[in-house]
Amino acid sequence: MPFKNRLNDLDSKSWLKFQKSWFIHNPPPRNRKVLRHPAKFPETLAQEFIEFFTKRGQVVFDPMAGTGSALVAALRAGRRAYGIELNPTYAQIAAEVIAEERAQIGEEAPPAIVFQGDAAEAAGFDIPPVDYLITSPPYWDMLHARGAETQKKRRQTPGLDVVYSDDPRDVGNIHDYEAFLQTLIDIYAGLKPLLKPRAYLTIIVKNVKKGGRVYPLAWDLGRELGKIYLLKDEKIWCQDNQRLAPYGMGSAWVSNTFHHYCLQFRNE
Numbered sequence: 575m576p577f578k579n580r581l582n583d584l585d586s587k588s589w590l591k592f593q594k595s596w597f598i599h600n601p602p603p604r605n606r607k608v609l610r611h612p613a614k615f616p617e618t619l620a621q622e623f624i625e626f627f628t629k630r631g632q633v634v635f636d637p638m639a640g641t642g643s644a645l646v647a648a649l650r651a652g653r654r655a656y657g658i659e660l661n662p663t664y665a666q667i668a669a670e671v672i673a674e675e676r677a678q679i680g681e682e683a684p685p686a687i688v689f690q691g692d693a694a695e696a697a698g699f700d701i702p703p704v705d706y707l708i709t710s711p712p713y714w715d716m717l718h719a720r721g722a723e724t725q726k727k728r729r730q731t732p733g734l735d736v737v738y739s740d741d742p743r744d745v746g747n748i749h750d751y752e753a754f755l756q757t758l759i760d761i762y763a764g765l766k767p768l769l770k771p772r773a774y775l776t777i778i779v780k781n782v783k784k785g786g787r788v789y790p791l792a793w794d795l796g797r798e799l800g801k802i803y804l805l806k807d808e809k810i811w812c813q814d815n816q817r818l819a820p821y822g823m824g825s826a827w828v829s830n831t832f833h834h835y836c837l838q839f840r841n842e
Contacts, residue, residue: 581626581627581629582625582626582627582628582629583625583629583630584625584626589626592622592626594809595807595808595809595810596809596810596811596812597809597810597811597812598812598813598814599616599618599619599622599811599812599813600813600814600815601615601616601618601619601813602616602618615640615643615644615710615778616643617643617644617646617647617650618647619647619811620643620644620647620648620708621647621648621650621651623708623776623836624644624647624648624651624653624706624708625651627705627706627708627774627776628651628653628705628706630651630652630653631652631653631654631684632653632654632705632706633653633654633655633656633701633702633703633704633705633706634647634648634653634654634655634656634704634705634706634707634708635655635656635657635701635704635706635707635708635768636655636656636657636658636707636708636709637657637658637693637696637707637709637761637762637765638658638659638660638693638709638710638711638712639657639658639659639664639665639668639688639709640659640664640668641664641667641668641671642657642659642667642668642669642671642672642688644657644708644709645657645668645672645686645688646671646672646675646686648684648686649672649675649676649679649683649684649686650675650679652684653684654684654685654686654702655672655684655685655686655687656686656687656688656689656699656701656702656704657687657688657689658688658689658690658691658692658693658696658699659688659689659690659691660690660691660692660693660741660743660744661741661744662690665688665689665690666690668688669688672686672687672688689701692743693761693765694743694760694761694764696764696765696768697764697767697768701768703768703769703770704765704768704769704770704773705770705773706773706774706775706776707765707769707773707774707775707776708775708776708778709776709777709778710777710778710779711745711758711777711779712744712745712746713779713780713782713791714746714748714751714754714782714784714789714791715746715747715748715749715754716782716784717746719784745757745758745761751789755791755794755795755798758795759795759798759799759802762775762777762799762802762803763799763802766802766803766841769841770841771841771842772840772841772842773840773841774806774838774839774840774841775803775838775839775840775841776836776837776838776839777795777799777836777837777839778811778834778835778836778837779791779792779795779834779835779837780792780831780833780834780835781793781831781835783828783831792834792835792837795837796808796835796837799837799839800839803839803840803841803842804839804840804841804842805837805838805839806838806839806840807838808835808836808837808838809835809836809838810833810834810835810836811833811834811835811836812832812833813832813833814832816830816832818830
């Protein structure tokens with residue numbers, strides 16, 4: 575019986591390859607224009623997910639678009655792309671990057687629009703019914719942690735942001751974990767009316783270490799959002815090109831954490 579694919583445009587071999595529950599992805603160097611953003615996720619990774627969960631011409635949405643990684647990835651995959659970004663500077667950078675990408679693609683480039691605003695008010699934007707949502711939220715308030723090595727380097731480099739913004743609506747500025755978690759859940763729950771039935775959602779997130787303990791952000795999101803959407807699965811994104819640091823050496827177990835959880839939900 576011939577392979578019938580109702581989800582995407584992949585052949586059976588590519589479909590099977592994506593089904594592995596973990597993968598290694600080491601992002602390429604960033605474009606100079608988007609270096610200002612302190613925690614951008616790679617277009618190359620987003621494109622792999624977009625090509626699995628959609629067909630050409632369908633609508634991809636990122637409610638926390640940053641400098642537009644997911645939208646650029648959607649354009650490269652031939653999908654229509656929409657995003658919302660709270661920080662006006664990042665929204666402007668995203669618009670510029672998207673315009674450049676569309677110009678490179680040419681006349682056949684699908685539409686791609688980033689709105690400047692709050693994801694909590696997504697229903698007020700002109701976004702068509704969404705086939706697939708992919709996003710990566712702030713990993714709580716960890717960009718405020720002064721001890722992080724990457725943050726130290728960014729503080730010493732002019733023109734690079736250390737945190738996303740100083741906007742009180744920015745969930746990355748909420749310092750109470752339970753309040754942060756509930757706000758994030760409320761935002762994602764509020765997106766449900768925008769999603770088509772059986773549309774997939776991919777949320778890329780990480781558990782957080784702070785003050786000598788682990789806050790299981792990925793697991794908490796999986797549990798709580800699983801009450802709103804159907805939690806289908808996870809893929810673990812591993813990076814193997816990071817430098818090891820001797821955290822706790824000689825006294826305590828502290829891992830070098832080089833993996834993220836790509837949680838897959840479906841709008842039932």
